Amino acid sequence: MTPTLSRGGQPSMRERIIEAAAELFYAQGIRAVSAEKVIAKVGITKVTFYRHFPTKDELIVAYLERRAGWERGAVEAARLAAAGKASEVFRIIAEGIGAESCSPGFRGCPFINAAAEYADAEHPVRQVVHAHRQWFKATIEEMIQELGVTDVSVAADQLVMLRDGAMVGGYLGDPGTIAKSLYDAGRAILAFHS
Template sequence: MTATATRERILDAATARFATQGIRATSADRVIDDVGVTKVTFYRHFRSKSDLVVAYLERQAEGESGWMRSERREGDPRATLHALATGIGAASCSPGFRGCPFINAAAEFPDAEDPVRAVVTGHREWMRAQFAELAAEAGLADPAAAATRLMLLRDGAMVNGYLADPATIADALDAAFGAVLDAG
């Protein structure tokens, strides 16, 4: 097995554990056991559990960023926000969903100087910038304020998703996104 494949298997196991048990509650030893590698192999790929968590979040950010870009409807910010609302509703209500990995990580790593928190902050800033760009494209007077509102709505949907029906969450989020655009 290649080093890249082993690293991916470790990240896959960590992702499953972090989602179901939380990051802090998941030990490196548990991930090592799940993958069936030695500690030496694990630490060859990740110097510490913190490095594993950073890699996990970077992978999540890459996936979410790619998805958001794929939902972009050039020249139509309302259609883009509708597509995002539908996707967020579906994802947040999917079986096994336990909340946004970035919100969860922020709760578990409150120190702003922690490398884990830096990844969370970086991804959220990127996402806020995407929302600000959509707000500017829609002609809103204060795209930064609109982006903050859109982020808050997205976060609420991610937190409430596993408690409700996907269509309900998607419809409510779509209506709320539209209200932000309509408010100007």
């Protein structure tokens, strides 16, 4: 997702606020970060902050939507790089998850983290999480149809669950093994359903 730029080519104030919030939310947890912390990080006034985000929930939604856009772009880039060949797309995605889980400051999946902090399934934050997960599952279903999978929906559910486990494993376990383990386990699921 391309950030909105101001006339001078710099990120817009809205983007600066989202970027600061993203860093803080991911590192410290969403509920642990107050609007005041974001305001201080950006170096703006409360009036400026609340002009762009009247509520913290709106900022959280913008943060998650931005992350969803980034992930959609990464999956689309993988699909283009693999010329649409599903098995190659899965390898690229597994390598991407492995690389991300090895990056400094990795704390797991931002969507899983947000869902853990917001128990109410009707809350706007959970709605963004749900929409992103539905997109991800639908994208997997679309890709595995070409592989001759017999029960596309069940296989996609299992691959999503495997991805979730890989993200948690990258945070709590040995991130160096995530890419290969994820790819191998995904191939086993697809073979089972073929």
